Amino acid sequence: MRALRRVSQGVFLALFTWLVLETGFSESPPQLLELFFDLDPLISLSTWLSARSLAAGSLLALLTLAATALLGRVFCGWICPLGTVHHIASRLRPKKRGRADAEGFSRWQRAKYFLLAALLVMSLFGGHWVGVFDPLSIMCRSLTTLAFPAAQYLVADGANAVYDADPRLGPLRLTLLTEPAYRFARDDVFRVNRQTFAGGLPVLAFFVLIVALNFVRPRFWCRYVCPLGGLLGLFSRRPALRLKNDKDACRNCGRCAKTCPAAAQPHEPGKWLPSECFVCWNCAAECRSDAVAFALESPLTPPAAGRVDLSRRATMAAGVGGVAALAGFRIAPETRGEQPFPSTLLRPPGARAEREFLQRCIQCGACMRVCPTNALHPSALEAGLEGLWTPRMVAKIGYCRQECTLCGQVCPTGAIEHLPLEEKKKVKVGLAAFDVSRCLPYAYGRECIVCEEHCPLSPKAIYVVPVEVTLRDGSKRVIKQPRVDADLCTGCGICEWSCLFQDQAAIRIYSANESRNAKNQPILPGPGIPPAAPPAEAAPPPAGPYGGGETTGAGNASPY
Amino acid sequence: MAKQTRRQFIGTSVGGAVFAAGLARAQEAPAAMAIARWKGEPVMDEPTDVMAPKLARAALDAVGGMGRFVKKGDVVWIKPNMAWEQPPELAANTNPHLVAALVKMCLEAGAKTVKVGDNTCHDAKKSYVASGIEAAAKDAGAEVVYVDRDRFRSMKIGGEILKEIPVWPGMVESDLLISVPVAKHHGLSTVTLAMKNYMGVVESREKFHQNIPGCLADLTAFLKPRISVLDGIRILTANGPTGGDPKDVKRCNVVAASTDIIALDAFGAELLGYKPADISSIAAGVKLGLGEMDYRKLPAREIEVS
Numbered sequence: 001m002r003a004l005r006r007v008s009q010g011v012f013l014a015l016f017t018w019l020v021l022e023t024g025f026s027e028s029p030p031q032l033l034e035l036f037f038d039l040d041p042l043i044s045l046s047t048w049l050s051a052r053s054l055a056a057g058s059l060l061a062l063l064t065l066a067a068t069a070l071l072g073r074v075f076c077g078w079i080c081p082l083g084t085v086h087h088i089a090s091r092l093r094p095k096k097r098g099r100a101d102a103e104g105f106s107r108w109q110r111a112k113y114f115l116l117a118a119l120l121v122m123s124l125f126g127g128h129w130v131g132v133f134d135p136l137s138i139m140c141r142s143l144t145t146l147a148f149p150a151a152q153y154l155v156a157d158g159a160n161a162v163y164d165a166d167p168r169l170g171p172l173r174l175t176l177l178t179e180p181a182y183r184f185a186r187d188d189v190f191r192v193n194r195q196t197f198a199g200g201l202p203v204l205a206f207f208v209l210i211v212a213l214n215f216v217r218p219r220f221w222c223r224y225v226c227p228l229g230g231l232l233g234l235f236s237r238r239p240a241l242r243l244k245n246d247k248d249a250c251r252n253c254g255r256c257a258k259t260c261p262a263a264a265q266p267h268e269p270g271k272w273l274p275s276e277c278f279v280c281w282n283c284a285a286e287c288r289s290d291a292v293a294f295a296l297e298s299p300l301t302p303p304a305a306g307r308v309d310l311s312r313r314a315t316m317a318a319g320v321g322g323v324a325a326l327a328g329f330r331i332a333p334e335t336r337g338e339q340p341f342p343s344t345l346l347r348p349p350g351a352r353a354e355r356e357f358l359q360r361c362i363q364c365g366a367c368m369r370v371c372p373t374n375a376l377h378p379s380a381l382e383a384g385l386e387g388l389w390t391p392r393m394v395a396k397i398g399y400c401r402q403e404c405t406l407c408g409q410v411c412p413t414g415a416i417e418h419l420p421l422e423e424k425k426k427v428k429v430g431l432a433a434f435d436v437s438r439c440l441p442y443a444y445g446r447e448c449i450v451c452e453e454h455c456p457l458s459p460k461a462i463y464v465v466p467v468e469v470t471l472r473d474g475s476k477r478v479i480k481q482p483r484v485d486a487d488l489c490t491g492c493g494i495c496e497w498s499c500l501f502q503d504q505a506a507i508r509i510y511s512a513n514e515s516r517n518a519k520n521q522p523i524l525p526g527p528g529i530p531p532a533a534p535p536a537e538a539a540p541p542p543a544g545p546y547g548g549g550e551t552t553g554a555g556n557a558s559p560y
Numbered sequence: 561m562a563k564q565t566r567r568q569f570i571g572t573s574v575g576g577a578v579f580a581a582g583l584a585r586a587q588e589a590p591a592a593m594a595i596a597r598w599k600g601e602p603v604m605d606e607p608t609d610v611m612a613p614k615l616a617r618a619a620l621d622a623v624g625g626m627g628r629f630v631k632k633g634d635v636v637w638i639k640p641n642m643a644w645e646q647p648p649e650l651a652a653n654t655n656p657h658l659v660a661a662l663v664k665m666c667l668e669a670g671a672k673t674v675k676v677g678d679n680t681c682h683d684a685k686k687s688y689v690a691s692g693i694e695a696a697a698k699d700a701g702a703e704v705v706y707v708d709r710d711r712f713r714s715m716k717i718g719g720e721i722l723k724e725i726p727v728w729p730g731m732v733e734s735d736l737l738i739s740v741p742v743a744k745h746h747g748l749s750t751v752t753l754a755m756k757n758y759m760g761v762v763e764s765r766e767k768f769h770q771n772i773p774g775c776l777a778d779l780t781a782f783l784k785p786r787i788s789v790l791d792g793i794r795i796l797t798a799n800g801p802t803g804g805d806p807k808d809v810k811r812c813n814v815v816a817a818s819t820d821i822i823a824l825d826a827f828g829a830e831l832l833g834y835k836p837a838d839i840s841s842i843a844a845g846v847k848l849g850l851g852e853m854d855y856r857k858l859p860a861r862e863i864e865v866s
Contacts, residue, residue: 156710160710186708187706193683372685401645401683402645402804440770447748447770448748452747453746453801454681457799457804458803458805458808459799459805460799480747480748498681
């Protein structure tokens with residue numbers, strides 16, 4: 001069974017990784033990735049609490065809970081891809097010399113339940129930070145912003161190094177091997193252009209930290225921190241699949257406990273902790289005396305097992321902590337939905353108003369993965385701490401494609417709504433503004449208008465005005481100066497992206513005028529200039545209050 | 561009318577005979593430029609799969625056939641405008657049926673490989689597919705190439721403005737590079753035609769816009785075009801080069817081929833409603849001696865196709 005468990009872990013890790021990879025290139029992203037998130041009860045529950053609505057697919061999470069109620073934390077032991085990463089990292093721990101002590105339950109293992117309580121109470125009050133700690137979210141986000149870009153860079157830079165060094169003389173060249181391999185990796189494996197993520201460093205630090213913690217204790221995250229583990233633990237207090245200790249056969253060697261990654265105390269009869277156990281089968285496999293085994297029993301009979309004591313006071317304190325954290329988040333004006341609004345927070349088209357958006361976004365990074373132009377990036381503090389790792393558009397790196405709604409298609413919780421294409425094209429993400437201290441026709445007396453070239457609208461949201469400029473030698477020339485049409489601009493960002501200033505663009509998108517926030521719309525729809533006043537003699541003098549009708553002469557409007 | 565003297569009669573007869581012989585010779589010799597027009601009033605929604613190959617063949621045959629430019633065993637690069645993620649009906653990219661027809665003609669003339677590719681503005685994969693050119697070119701037997709931004713090679717091109725620029729080696733090293741633009745309006749250069757189409761051969765091209773006429777002339781001088789083909793089946797009359805509004809597309813049903821790229825661009829400018837002398841890149845090309853602006857002088861042969 002242990003071998004079977006290992007195969008299962010491998011299969012699900014590979015499947016999850018492959019699904020996130022496939023999301024990257026496809027015009028029809030695999031719905032299976034969303035299925036993974038739908039099956040996650042932590043995400044389903046907390047999104048339901050904070051957004052007050054439940055997507056139909058989230059009911060699948062009940063299946064996971066049912067399986068957990070029967071079989072215990074098999075999700076943690078057999079399925080969770082992050083759990084598998086931790087499991088592999090734990091195996092890399094240096095072996096202790098001498099006889100290691102069998103680990104008993106540590107009270108710190110209760111921390112994950114308190115974290116769960118804090119997060120769920122916070123969700124109840126409309127704050128949604130579950131995605132920061134949910135293992136599926138962490139895995140998707142880390143694969144997207146760390147693993148795949150790193151792999152792409154290694155492959156590309158390696159191939160480029162060989163290509164540049166190769167003198168390309170003679171029939172036997174290393175590039176004959178590396179170039180086809182590179183093209184295969186680029187076109188058939190990664191299938192998106194190389195992605196880079198502004199704001200990826202905190203994601204990396206977090207991931208490296210939690211994996212490194214496996215060197216402190218095996219499966220540190222799963223034991224002490226994971227709120228999904230906590231939720232599943234609550235449901236597996238009385239499973240049907242139970243550990244059985246044969247007291248007579250047991251030689252008290254302690255092997256089972258030493259090999260238990262969950263510190264679930266398999267060696268002490270009656271002290272096994274089903275809410276901690278990952279059902280990984282290590283103990284049964286390691287036992288030389290056949291004293292440890294798993295068997296199915298009716299869930300109605302109380303198990304000969306221990307129970308994790310969650311002090312009511314501590315749990316309530318955790319809940320209060322969740323609310324306090326939310327209050328801490330909401331000090332920032334941007335999360336209260338008040339001005340000033342962050343000018344660099346450009347949300348993808350289809351994103352709901354900020355409060356509703358934050359109630360749903362689980363920081364999974366699937367939108368960042370699918371975006372073909374690499375426009376979406378994990379926020380650091382641009383959206384406040386509450387919006388940590390939520391997606392925002394960085395137009396200099398990538399713009400929003402006109403004929404595209406992929407981010408809305410993959411979002412598992414509907415934080416980004418899947419709009420019909422024609423509706424999406426009308427959404428304004430922000431407003432472009434020229435930096436006339438840089439833009440060539442303004443600052444340097446040179447022609448350009450690459451931005452106007454790329455504007456996808458017809459008529460374009462950038463128009464040109466011929467302006468006479470004085471050059472250095474005193475001569476005068478007429479050049480085209482670009483302007484933004486504030487009524488038309490949707491903030492797609494292709495102007496900023498294409499601007500030939502590659503350090504800081506001379507035209508930039510700011511969040512002003514975004515469709516989703518009525519308070520952040522400074523532009524009056526329409527031409528924005530009142531019609532010219534009519535000439536003075538056109539209007540006749542108004543009729544008087546008595547009599548009315550025509551007057552007898554100009555200016556003779558007697559009211560009597 | 562006075563009676564003709566014998567001398568006058570001999571003079572006009574001999575003159576006429578010489579003229580007729582010359583005319584006959586001119587009809588046999590390939591023209592420098594040919595303009596093929598489809599018979600009848602253009603209809604907006606009419607498919608182009610039959611029309612485009614016929615127009616292409618008529619135009620190319622009139623300038624001597626593809627065999628005049630393609631030798632057996634040549635590697636040919638057909639460089640259409642496929643820089644934008646737009647469907648063929650919006651005239652932002654070259655017509656895919658035209659590209660396919662040119663691919664077939666090159667292969668018939670004995671080319672070993674015909675490559676089709678462009679350094680796009682929008683995402684390459686999306687643009688290649690949306691334009692319809694990847695599929696059409698593959699069907700016709702071409703090798704569709706995606707350029708890799710890391711594989712451009714810096715070359716000294718000896719221009720007046722452009723000294724050294726990164727070029728795509730495959731395009732520059734091919735035996736024949738054919739520029740196949742679609743006639744479009746352009747905000748900066750007024751029109752984008754065969755000379756501007758060469759911008760897909762290079763990288764780091766954003767700064768060209770500070771002196772578009774000079775840079776395009778330098779680039780064209782470096783690439784030494786031997787034959788260029790203009791897609792005038794659908795043209796984009798406004799909001800170029802991206803387009804997007806079907807109302808800006810005009811159906812002209814014309815394909816022109818020329819050994820003189822300046823003459824071809826001049827014809828394209830007129831098709832879009834501009835005077836060639838007003839187009840700065842054409843003027844710059846003439847100054848560098850790249851061709852003749854008045855295409856009627858070449859002469860340009862006009863053919864009606866049905």
